[in-house]
Amino acid sequence: RTALETDAPLSSDSESGRMEESSIRRSLETLCQELNMDEQTATEAMENFTAIWNTYTLEGEVVHWLACSLYAACRKGSTPTVGKGLMEGNCVSLTRILRTAKLSLIQFFSKMRKWADMSNLSQDFRQRMERLERNFEVSTVIFRKFEPIFMDMFQNPQGGEPPRQPRSRKHRRLPCHISDVFKFCWTLFVYTKGNFRMIGDDLVNSYHLLLCCLDLVFGNALLCANRKDLINPTFRADEPPPCVLERLCELHDGLVVEAKGIKQHYFKPYIQKLYEKQHLTELLDPQNFIDNNKAINREYEEYVLTVGDFDERVFLEADADEEIGTPRKVVHDQPASTTAQNQLQQHVEKSASLAPSTPLTGRGYLKEKDLLVTPVSSATQSVSRLQSMVAGLRTSPSDHLMQIFKSCSRDPSDNILTRVKTLGQAFKEHYTRDSEEMPGSHIDFAENRLKLAEILYYKILENVISQETKRLHGKDMSMLLEQDIFHCSLMACCLEVVLFSYSSQRTFPWIINIFKLSPFYFFKVIEVFIRSEEGLSRDMVKHLNQIEEQILESKAWSADSALWSVLQDAGNKVPTVEEVSSGPGSGSTSIGQTHLPLVALSPIIHPRIREFRSGLGSARKDVPPSPLSVHDRYSSPAAGSAKRRLFGDDPPTTGVTLSMGNDRTITLIPVQSCDASGTINAQFLLASPHRTASPSRVTSAPTTSDPPPGTGRPRRTGSLALFFRKVYHLASVRLRDLCVKLDIPSELRGKIWTCFEHTLVHSTDLMKGRHLDQLLLCSVYIISKITKETHTFHDIMKCYRSQPQASSHVYRSVLLPAEKSNQVSGEANSNQSAEEERGDLIQFYNSVFVLKVKSFALRYATNDNRADAPPLSPFPSVRAQPLSPRRVSQRHSLYVSPHKNSAACLTPNSYTYRINSSPSKELSDINRMIRQGCVSRKRAFTMEGDVMMSSACDSPSKRACPENGSSPDVLLKRLQDVVSERQSH
Structure with missing residues (x-):
């Protein structure tokens, strides 16, 4: 056996091996009997498991690995159904397999990744697992948002026992209890989300779909069913009833434009179809609610058996913490397990698509995100930051950029405009097209993403060309502006930032694949992009840093990479x-x-x-x-x-x-x-x-x-x-x-x-x-x-x-x-x-x-003192990056920097502020400057004795203060938060 997890060899005793195999077969038989599994799937699962068992050391409970083998076997076949043709799999849901094997979802995903590697499963299967895991992560995050929002709008679902419905149909049905409404609203959400695969693993869209469901149920309670007793009296909607979507976005990190787009293009048409098919009638009406609830649950169960795998109603169960591997849903005034919270946080943070972890190369200057920042708020803030970066700009070159084009010996404007249009068409075509990997999205969303990317492209291009013109003292820019790879890479980078901001499932390298752009060429533009746009959020920087690492570590080394031809042109000489x-x-x-x-x-x-x-x-x-x-x-x-x-x-x-x-x-x-x-x-x-x-x-x-x-x-x-x-x-x-x-x-x-x-x-x-x-x-x-x-x-x-x-x-x-x-x-x-x-x-x-x-x-070799031992190569040192001056505001020239030896760099118009000694008037002046705009003279003050914070109308290039100190990242974060808050007001 090859043991990667341990170096200890396994026993080769034949008798003990036979006993082990017999025990394993009994475990699999028990598992299959409880699941009513077909014989063909059970046989395939056993054969696959035996092959892996004879090759690798499998740590943990055997039945958990059997569940992985069984799931892989279940998903390889198809089942004929009445009216719907062939259905993928054998109609045994993942939730049933995990419940029977007593394996939590988080444990399953961890083991399934290892199982896929050991059994060399197909790329299609791996992509299916990735989508399933991301869908689970998105649902976990959204459910944590769902409860407090629901309790903000409605009564506490934990309050009192629901009344028992009479068995006789002749009796009048009792009004639904708030706990029933809670479960119905979540089931309606997961069922609707399941029917839009392009939304299911997209955090931003899924969250706005949830807000649409809450908006619908609230409107029905308020107007259609006259169930004001279900509504929280402290919830105040400023909009005309029954629509409260804008209010929900305002209170809970939503984006109004995005939420209304989801409602208009997806949610309303789909709900209308459910009404037309009579799956739904008046939602909360006492005579209809039970039938509505049963219909939605029945339809969702069919979806889980044929497509969904993961039954997201598990969040509503009493033993959700055991089945998911995360804490029980958190209700106000009800503390959760700290250990379980940490497990959830670690799992969500581990997903680069939901919350990018800080790469090793960035940990010297980018700290991990505060655990109090939720993935939903982080995602919506990324979209807000993106929109602020392009606010007031247009999807065409500015007058200044057009002037730069005209000053070139060969005007590149026509070629650039044509290229952007061609790339945009390719993006929209692939974004809206269904594929085996993912479903297509609505054209309106494709055009919205492209619009933001085009604005960002022209903004970055202008910044880059302006900087290059200054650096080269006005030299002709024709050579650079005629580089097709440069423009294609820049446009791809802009689209990647937009897709990341919206938490799209179309993750890197999707964008360069549709542009047929080599990773080796794309990596060149990443640092150029980051240095040319100061408005990037910390998560955007981390994401691009991760992409650069992916290219450096593997993607640029693929067999078809442009790197090999570039090396050949360089004489096949790799530099030391x-x-x-x-x-x-x-x-x-x-x-x-x-x-x-x-x-x-x-x-x-x-x-x-x-x-x-x-x-x-x-x-x-x-x-x-x-x-x-x-x-x-x-x-x-x-x-x-x-x-x-x-x-x-x-x-x-x-x-x-x-x-x-x-x-x-x-x-x-x-x-x-x-x-x-x-x-x-x-x-x-x-x-x-x-x-x-x-x-x-x-x-x-x-x-x-x-x-x-x-x-x-x-x-x-x-x-x-x-x-x-x-x-x-x-x-x-x-x-x-x-x-x-x-x-x-x-x-x-x-x-x-x-x-x-x-x-x-x-x-x-x-x-x-x-x-x-x-x-x-x-x-x-x-x-x-x-x-x-x-x-x-x-x-x-x-x-x-x-x-x-x-x-x-x-x-x-x-x-x-x-x-x-x-x-x-x-x-x-x-x-x-x-x-x-x-x-x-x-x-x-x-x-x-x-x-x-x-x-x-x-x-x-230590035992051979040979004189020809090669000299050691120089080992690159990681030096502490200068922390200052660090700009803490996009709107104002506000910087933080060390204050030691600052006298040599202060101008006659400068003054200082020391936290422990200077009068409060100096801080008042700084606050006045932030409120009113830039002032004429340079301002500087010291934080915690050794850090100088300066604000000036002067350009950053005129500052020349020595950097002999450091500023805690928490201080910079606090300053940025304060400035951002003032700007938002």
Whole structure:
């Protein structure tokens, strides 16, 4: 057996094996009898389970794994029905299987993901499971919103026992109890949602559909059934009755336009059909309510058996906490289990589509979201933020942007307008089209999403071109504006942000797939987009950061990726860490006892979080140079090409020598860079006066245009170097985290890192169709084995699974092709068999990785003091990102920054405020400025003694305060909340 969960071998005793198999068969028979399962499905489930049982170590209760095997077998077939043809599955619902096996939904999803990997289930089945899990997550979140909203509108459903209906039909039926209305409203919602698959796993649309159901029931109670006794007397509707939809949106984080769109295009027509079919009559009328309730429940049960799988009425049951694996529904004044709440929170937060977790590369500057922020409010706030970003703008170029187009040597306006129209048509066609993966949406929603994306596209394009024009001192923009990939990528990025804001189920890479855009090309625009739009919410930044990581770790390495042809054009030479990193000697250098690690250029830092400093007074050793320009990203010439100087010669370098005492000096080398506003800044990097490169390291030969030693610039430039720089940074962050958790010392970490880099540079084909984490984990294991460290695969996997990006698919389903060459292939599909063979990470390690890496790794063996042990590659350092000045308001020039040594940067019009010492009048002035708009002089005040907050009408490029302090993220969050609140009022 291959044991990924544990290194302990399983017993091979034949007698005990027969006893185990007999026990398993009895468990499956009992399960199938209770479910009345057909013999064919039961036989298939047993065969599949036996195959997995003989291969893997299955932790936990056997019956739970049997339930997974049974569910997979149930969904493979189809059942003929009267009047509706063939129905998918065998009409045994997931809810029944889980109840019989006593397996909660959250446990089921966790185990089913592992089962899909172990049994290599089809992609269609995996997508079905993903939709089912997302639908469950959406329902869980919405039910938590449903109860307090219902209690805000109606009486408490827990108040008193409902009256018993008389058995005789001759007796007059009693009015429905509020608890019946509560259950009916939820059932109506889940039934309606189930009939609109394009809504079911979309959080924003589902939430607004719930508000429509509440609005309908409230109107019936108020007018049609005259049941004012059901309504909460404290609920006040400002609209003319019976419609309260706008009021609900106002009180409970809804978006009026979106809610009315759902009501108009989906809810009202569907309810009308139910009335026409007489499934519904007057909803709450005493003579009709029981029949209405039965009809809705009957229809919903049929839906669950044939399509839905998950019976969402489980939230209404008394034992919902056990069946779901989450806490019992929370009623006011009724505390819930803290442990169960944490389980729910962890499950919801784990879903990148509902609440994106902060990637490891972003945890230095983006903290996890406050647990008090609900996914619904977060989603609706994202839509609100998106709408505010495009408020007052149009779906066409502005006058200023048109002027830029006309100033080009070749006016690109016609081509750009045509391209946007063509891309928009492709988007609408795919967004509204039904497919096997997901149903189509209404054309009105497609046009609404496209409108927002087009406005955002022209806004970002104008910002990017304006910044590039300033950076290049008015050079012609024709070359950039004629880049089709740039425009296609930018439009795709805008649509991705819009879809994410609406919590759409069309998640990345859906948008680039319909545009037929390679992930390697799309990644270039992500950082450009983030740096060009200050209005992005924290979740938008995190989402784009996650997408960039997905591309760097796997999507850019697929067999058909454009990366391979780009590498071929570059001579199949993968750059080393030294060659793509900026810093002293492009690596670690010692000056006396001073260790100076290289500076990494990642992760993406949003301009609201970090702005580049200007002036010589801001010289800092930990400030990285500015990002690669847009021209360089989309004109990526090879190192040494004459095109590098197309837009001007490299600026001259002038060193500034600082004495550190004890006869030690450090040279500061200025590097020209561009800040977020497009202003050229003179920044400084630490450089060694004696820059040398180890002769044993493999590097590219210098060219005439390579920077001279000591300049602190990377020796490989362009988009390919940017890609590998980010790949190395991402790998280093994840490796650092693993080493901390495994207690691996820095020397051993250096060997692991060098082994990983060697693999990436000299055996690049190992990444084709695979995942960056797979090479990292194998590198950790092989060096641990060679150096006699006691880190088992079990230990490594345990630590890996704690990382936010970890997925069982990474180590359970690894590509195992027939490797024929150690060289980088330039052909998209070369050496790829038609049928992919996949196995677990240990199989990959033993059959592929060791064969390629063993000879190099053995040079680090602890019992062999060989003189030819390779020197350690420089390990990228993660430096604390400058926290200031950080802008806390889009409307006002309001910034927070350290106050230490601030006297050198304050202008004559400036003044300061210290929380513990300055008079309150200074704060009053700040408040007046926020209310009335910008004032003429610069304002600054200190928070908690060492943080300066400044507000000014001056442009950000004019600020040049030294950054020698830090500000807690909670302080910035508080300031942003205060400013946002004032702006909203």
